Amino acid sequence: MSIWESVKTAWQSIFSNKLRSSLTMLGIVIGVMAVVLLVSIGQGFQQSLTTTFNNMGASALYISSSTDKTITTVRPLTFEDAQALEDKTVAPSISAVSPTLGSRGSVSYGNNNVTIQITGITPAITQIRNYQMEEGRFITDQDTTARNNVVVLGYQAALDLFGSESPIGKSLRVSGSKFQVVGTMQKMGGFGGDSYLLMPLTTMQSKITGGNNVQQIAVKAASPELVDAVIAEITSVIRARHYIRTGGADDFTIQDMRETLNSMQQTMATFSIFLGAVGAISLLVGGIGIMNIMLVSVSERTREVGIRKAIGAKRRDILLQFLIEAAALSLTGGLIGLLLALGGASLMGNISLGTMSLKAEISATIVIIALSVSVGTGLISGTYPAFMAAKLDPIESLRHE
Amino acid sequence: MIELKNITKIYDLGTVKVNALDDISLSCQKGEFISIMGHSGSGKSTMMNILGCLDKPTSGSYHIDGQDVASMSDDALAVMRNRKLGFVFQSYNLLPKLTATANVELPLIYAGNKNRHQRALDALESVDIADRASHHPSEMSGGEQQRVAVARALINNPLVILADEPTGNLDTATSHNIMMLLTEQCQKGITVIVVTHEEDIAKYTQRTIYLRDGKIIEEKRR
Ligand SMILES: Nc1ncnc2c1ncn2[C@@H]1O[C@H](COP(=O)(O)OP(=O)(O)O)[C@@H](O)[C@H]1O
């Protein structure tokens, strides 16, 4: 008997038992759907991480005040601290410095009102972070000195406030004050998202927060190899400005993107293992389901096996018939599960969790893996029942009711 | 053609041993029509199973067409059943999910033959049941099902047809039709062996063998 005939025989038996076949497949359908969706979400997550990392700048460092409770006096970071770091004689490895100050606040235009991240920046930020103009212009040094009431909107913020209108030149309100929109930014993606508003740091200090403090100082190393040198330079400059004695602890922390990347990758690995385990468990359950139904099917079809053997089926023919049946069942289940996962992923679109925006990324690799794993599950769980069927004694089987 | 020599079959049930067949010797010619009779438990089915290569004797030798069956592997026995033997059962034993044609095609599938559909239709035609070709067993009467079963037994041009009580579930008129059909096959040169309880059925055959307690006690030729 040829393989092709075995396949046809298997299909006949799957089709003549539609309800049971569907129920058997259900386990695999759910298993494959779970694996594909979970892994795709994982991959989408990873992609967002990469985008975020790129947006933040590979050779960027971020200085912020220490949150260590054991340090008694923490001097806040100031605009002057940032200026000191621009001095090439004490900090030769630094190529750009931009102090920032952020808070969440409400922004309104007409009847549209959104609560988004509002950040005061200096123009140097574009040398550190990956900001690309969509329309209009960015904040200038002139805006900073004159403390102009001008803002630049992130892609999503512009869309939410202005819809299809062009925001350039329009006035909007931030925490009660009037501001003019001078530019909009391109879509960036990643976990920072695109719902943000930028204004001159000086304007932010005088109109929104008050005072002379900054929250964070973004610094760019002249080259990625100089990151360690930059850390040393920042440390000595800021310690001197904050009057920290030798032996005293830093009252600020420096976030190095290399470390951040490392910890992100570790989180990602844990996440992947977790998702993989959940998927594997659902496939295992599906496989047990197939084995269970196949065993029932073999005992129900004992007489059929007896008849087939009497008229010339060899052990191998019976073995193949049941194995192919199990594989075909799980492959079909796998395909259905895959289709559902594709549907689910596109239905999900972009999930927004706070500022995080997640998208399931289905890759060809995961599709191939899911289908081969489902056929593999079918073959493994079909093997034992198929052996039971193949070794049935024809006389006993023919007597079976 | 068929040669049984000193065949015994002992079922070892632990405490007791059942001598289902006890020193049976028998030879049949090509085209012979033979019946086997005996009380229930006399060993008729056991003998048919051995003749049909479904079971192996405890001792003795068995040759079909000059080939020694005792030394064959399971796969070789499957090939033997497929090519040289045809079975007709009391309960027809058609596969319920398949049409008459598909049932008749089955032995050809295991033989790896092409052009199966046409050959199956021809076989159904030859047993006068072509009009039921696309029916399922549940849509046919017992007699019709048994005809399909005979077509299935004939499909690979066997040397021998083995029928264990083929008329056991049929009424008298239908039984006689089936026996006529089997008689035709003998006339074409196929050896036919039937097991039966009824002298009326045995009358169709040329030779009747009587079994009791696994032994041949009498042989009658007509
Ligand atoms: N698989 C078996 N195991 C044990 N004893 C069996 C088995 N098959 C048949 N027998 C015994 O062998 C004897 C012959 O049985 P069988 O050939 O079925 O008789 P018949 O078909 O003439 O009624 C009986 O005593 C029966 O109980």
Ligand SMILES: [Mg+2]
């Ligand atoms: Mg019997």
